[in-house]
Amino acid sequence: MADKHDGDERFTGHGAEWRDSNLSQEDAQVATAWVEQKIDRRSMLTNKDRVEDVRDIMWQLEKDGEIVVHRIKDEHNPVVVKTLFGWDKKIPTNQLWHHKSCGQCGNIPGYPTSLLWLMNEMGIEYLDETDQTSCTAWNYHGSGIGNMVSLAAVFLRNFHQAYMSAKAMGLPEGHFYPLVHCGTSFGNYKEVRGYLLHSAELREQVKNILGKLGRLVDGKLLIPEEIVHYSEWVHVMRGEIAKRQVVDTSKIRATIHPACHVYKMVPEDVVYDNDVLGGNRVAVSTGIMEALGTNVIDYSTWYDCCGFGFRHIISEREFTRSYAIDRKIKVAVEEANSDIMIGHDTGCITTLDKNQWIGKAVGKDYELPVMADCQFAALVCGADPFKIVQLHWHASPVEKLLAKLGIDWDEKKAGFEAYLKEVEAGNQENLYDPRKRITSGPGYKRIEQK
Amino acid sequence: MSHSHSSRVQKHIGDPISEKPAVDQEFLEEIFNDIQSDFRFDHELNGCLNCGICTATCPAAHYYDFSPREMVQLLWTENLEGIYDAMQEKIWACAQCYTCAARCPFKNSPGGLIMLMRETAIKHGMESAKSVLRPFSRVMLKLISTGNQLAPDMITPDHFPDWGPNISKVDAPLKLLRKAIPMATLNTTATAWEVNLKTSIELYTIWEETGVLDQLETIDENLFDVIVDIMDEKREDLEDWEDEQEDENDE
Amino acid sequence: MTKPILVVGGGPAGLAAAHSLSALGKKVVLVEKEDKLGGAPILSGYAKLVPSGEWAKDAIGGMVKRVEDSKMIDVRLSTTVSELSGDTGNFTAKLSSGDEVNAAATVMCTGFTHFDSVNKPEWGFGTHQDVVTTTQVEQMISSGKGVRCPSDDRKPKRVAILLCVGSRDRQIGREWCSKICCSVSANIAMEIREELPDCHVYIYYMDIRTFGLLETKYYWKSQEEFKVKYIKARIAEVTSNGEQLIVKGEDTLVKRPITIPFDMVVHAVGMDPNVDNRVLSESFDVDLEPHGFIDRADSYGVVGATSRDGVFVAGSATGPETIDDSIAQGKAAAMSALECIQATK
Structure with a gap:
């Protein structure tokens, strides 16, 4: 910093007793060196004596023969990322089992289709199947119906199916690794995993139930090595995705809404990247948006939740829409002059997207397009805004964003309406062979591998 | 892990001037x-x-x-x-x-x-819980009977008038729009994705085993009855299918 | 007895130990990893010390000079100890310079490391330029530059000091109280008010621990004379609206969440174990206590004893410590070292 403080600007606040310490330039540098030592910024926390890493308990339980761990193997092409405290987390990038989100599939279908489309573009092997349930955590947090045992049983049932699923195609178990689409599921599963690893009593209760369902491996509970969110996959693939970009985004000012259940629940497991926001905030979504060349702009309510509230979006709507409009949308528009708000979770995107329209009634018409990171990524990599990105389900003015990106909404819409006629005639397109979706039970037919 | 009840709870000190x-x-x-x-x-x-x-x-x-x-x-x-x-x-x-x-x-x-x-x-069964959860019953019915918490047919302008007049910006029947989603599991309207019959029965077993159905019965008996009927039917369907499989195998 | 006593670390504790031993006619080898003596108060550019009110450069500077001028003390700057072998009366220390020192006893005064605020990202340090640490404010004052917002050099009109940054926080595995930050913050608050009388200074706290006599000199004085405002609220997040810093807290008296704009936010950073403690623990073969500081084996019998006979410890190497107490501990450990040498004769 240039010294503008000579002459009368000189600090004289301490009266006669004050003496200049005359720190030389070098001394001053030494004095602040500790602040600049950012090479291993969270070095003090890599010491696991200080903050517990539940994965250590998991490995011990595996060693003791109590559980089986679904491992991320080389065939899953894992990429290692750093988490909040500088620990490693393996993100598998291939052979993925899509653990879908009910809110996305029901409400924002372009969310999963964009993700699968990106995977097709990159030749990633995956399975999207019918033998899976919601995590049930939306209902639990909203209503209180459910309990730790039921949540744990649902978690382990779904992940057991992910482990076994490839057998339907004659492939070995463990072939596919689960990729969790929903932030609520991601947070819930991680919290449940922690309780399962800590409590022998809970393990015993859940083991009884999974035994009845035939969902044990060698009579043991199956625990995944990592619980992985799709946004983490997008983050580690951001370079590869950006290579496929066909639309220029350098004029786009983006704001990020980070999801509470993604980065506040079990925070030690969340991806922080020194190259993204200086490693000071969760890296997912910001990482991909920067890789795609948009300008990610900060705003003062970045840490705030969206207002979803689980039950509030259903039955306390005044809270949800007030919070979404006043504390997120308005701030992003007025402070950051944002062209788009990007999220990475089901509930947030629903809340922020759907609750803007009503604002018009009280003169709060901020018109901020809202979508998921993977939808934006697919869009600028050339995916059809209707057929793939399914933007017609979004209530926020996504048309505005498309215009700015130079994509003709009306033309694409007309193309989609023509496509709907084809669908009516039974000629719909699919991102994968639809027969694969059933892996057992009614409707299952073995598909021979090439 | 938990403390014994007697050591934890002290003689209560109520509010001396409360009129409640x-x-x-x-x-x-x-x-x-x-x-x-x-x-x-x-x-x-x-x-x-x-x-x-x-x-x-x-x-x-x-x-x-x-x-x-x-x-x-x-x-x-x-x-x-x-x-x-x-x-x-x-x-x-x-x-x-x-x-x-x-x-x-x-x-x-x-x-x-x-x-x-x-x-x-x-x-x-506190009254607060009952009244608070009444608007949530649609979600619970869906969840407990199908394994999905939310479905496309739950999102209509009737239920969400404040979300605007159009659920989709392309005017076409819901069924057709869902069919046009290029993921075969999503061509549904009554569930978010196609849930395998066997899967929903497995989930229902979890509900039974973990006391969730008891919770539901306490809070909303009518909803409980409806769900039990639906699930009994589904179980029969699965059993029928399993019998058919055995017959086929015998042949 | 001609073997010197090895003192490791040239901060307040090490300077006191070395001086005491030399004054009693003992030879001392003082090893300091930095290229100058004085420890944190000098290296980090502290301004006026608590509770004396003396400038660090004068107070600690005097201690440095006394040691530098002593013929009994052999000062080795920019040097570390890589291995310490042997027993009481006959230790051999291998130094990073390649030299070896044969010593009768060892006193570790290896100090602490300031908490690095980037480990608490939601409080904005590293993201927003005008979020600074108490150490940086000390430097602004001691350098004569005065308290200014780093982003544009303006004089802040509203300053928030957040206490317990890196202290008393289980989220990041730092359960200890760093002891000095409450008093240091009150001191800084008064200094800011003195330099910038139009600037409002707020201290956000969970507890105020201006222990002992510091209560009148800092806690009361900062309020009565300097009108520093104390708010019982731990701040949740520090963000920016592009113009000012935005601080989110609860007014715990009226039980409502509040959002307050500030020009500058100061982190009252705590005292971490020295980042080198794991290495030190191995090269000196001494145990660490659970928080990562050097373990004191005995509180009452042998003051400053570590888990290894003949190796003593003093100052903030053992846990958060004030400068005054570090000096006293340095003298006490020196006395323990002499006692143990005497006993092995």
Whole structure:
């Protein structure tokens, strides 16, 4: 910093007793060196004596023969990322089992289709199947119906199916690794995993139930090595995705809404990247948006939740829409002059997207397009805004964003309406062979591998 | 992990000038014991010195007379009447974002404690739980009978008039729009994705085994009856299919 | 007895130990990893010390000079100890310079490391330029530059000091109280008010621990004379609206969440164990206590004893410590070292 403080600007606040310490330039540098030592910024926390890493308990339980761990193997092409405290987390990038989100599939279908489309573009092997349930955590947090045992049983049932699923195609178990689409599921599963690893009593209760369902491996509970969110996959693939970009985004000012259940629940497991926001905030979504060349702009309510509230979006709507409009949308528009708000979770995107329209009634018409990171990524990599990105389900003015990106909404819409006629005639397109979706039970037919 | 009841609960100190009719002391103790006997309780409440970081960052505190710090204090000081009062309404204000838990220097989880209080309110069939959950029954019916919490046919302008006049910006029947989604599992309208029959039965077994159906019966008997009928039918369907398979194999 | 006593670390504790031993006619080898003596108060550019009110450069500077001028003390700057072998009366220390020192006893005064605020990202340090640490404010004052917002050099009109940054926080595995930050913050608050009388200074706290006599000199004085405002609230997040810093807290008295704009936010950073403690623990073969500081084996019998006979410890190497107490501990450990040498004769 240039010294503008000579002459009368000189600090004289301490009266006669004050003496200049005359720190030389070098001394001053030494004095602040500790602040600049950012090479291993969270070095003090890599010491696991200080903050517990539940994965250590998991490995011990595996060693003791109590559980089986679904491992991320080389065939899953894992990429290692750093988490909040500088620990490693393996993100598998291939052979993925899509653990879908009910809110996305029901409400924002372009969310999963964009993700699968990106995977097709990159030749990633995956399975999207019918033998899976919601995590049930939306209902639990909203209503209180459910309990730790039921949540744990649902978690382990779904992940057991992910482990076994490839057998339907004659492939070995463990072939596919689960990729969790929903932030609520991601947070819930991680919290449940922690309780399962800590409590022998809970393990015993859940083991009884999974035994009845035939969902044990060698009579043991199956625990995944990592619980992985799709946004983490997008983050580690951001370079590869950006290579496929066909639309220029350098004029786009983006704001990020980070999801509470993604980065506040079990925070030690969340991806922080020194190259993204200086490693000071969760890296997912910001990482991909920067890789795609948009300008990610900060705003003062970045840490705030969206207002979803689980039950509030259903039955306390005044809270949800007030919070979404006043504390997120308005701030992003007025402070950051944002062209788009990007999220990475089901509930947030629903809340922020759907609750803007009503604002018009009280003169709060901020018109901020809202979508998921993977939808934006697919869009600028050339995916059809209707057929793939399914933007017609979004209530926020996504048309505005498309215009700015130079994509003709009306033309694409007309193309989609023509496509709907084809669908009516039974000629719909699919991102994968639809027969694969059933892996057992009614409707299952073995598909021979090439 | 949990403390014994007798050592934990002290003789209650009520509000001497309150005009409210006193709730039976034994009932208050039972409620508190239900909350604190959950194995999560001692993970989620380690101490509190009223620093207020939880309320500072609480979205619900901005709009309701609700403070996570107050909830934690009621539990920490074992204020049985206060806990009971909070369970009448306040606990339902929490938005379950868990920002409080991410911030608390003691590593308490006020949001997690709220869930223990909500579970307890349901267990005792408290009126607050019943009325609060009435609008949620559609979600529960869907979830418990199909394994999905949300479905396309639940989102209509009738149910969400404040979301605008159009659920889709392309005017076409829901069924056709869903068929046009290029994921075969999503060509559905009554569930978010196509859920395997066997899968929904497995989930229903989990509900039975974990006491979730009992919770539901306490809160909404009609909904419970409807669900039991639906699931009985589904079980029969699966059994029929399994019998067919055996027949085929025998042939 | 001609073997010197090895003192490791040239901060307040090490300077006191070395001086005491030399004054009693003992030879001392003082090893300091930095290229100058004085420890944190000098290296980090502290301004006026608590509670004396003397400038660090004068107070600690005097201690440095006394040691530098002593013929009994052999000062080795920019040097570390890589291995310490042997027993009481006959230790051999291998130094990073390649030299070896044969010593009768060892006193570790290896100090602490300031908490690095980037480990608490939601409080904005590293993201927003005008979020600074108490150490940086000390430097602004001691350098004569005055308290200014780093982003544009303006004089702040509203300053928030957040206490317990890196202290008393289980989220990041730092359960200890750093002891000095409450008093240091009150001191800084008064200094800011003195330099910038139009600037409002708020201290956000969970507890105020201006222990002992510091209560009148800092806690009361800062309020009565300097009108520093104390608010019982732990801040949740620090963000920016592009113009000012935005601080989110709860007014715990009225039980409502509040959002307050500030020009500058100061982190009262705590005292971490020395980042090198794991290495030190191995090269000196001494145990660490659970928080990562050097373990004191005995509180009452042998003051400053570590888990290894003949190796003593003093100052903030053992846990958060004030400068005054570090000096006293340095003298006490020196006395323990002499006692043990005497006993092995």
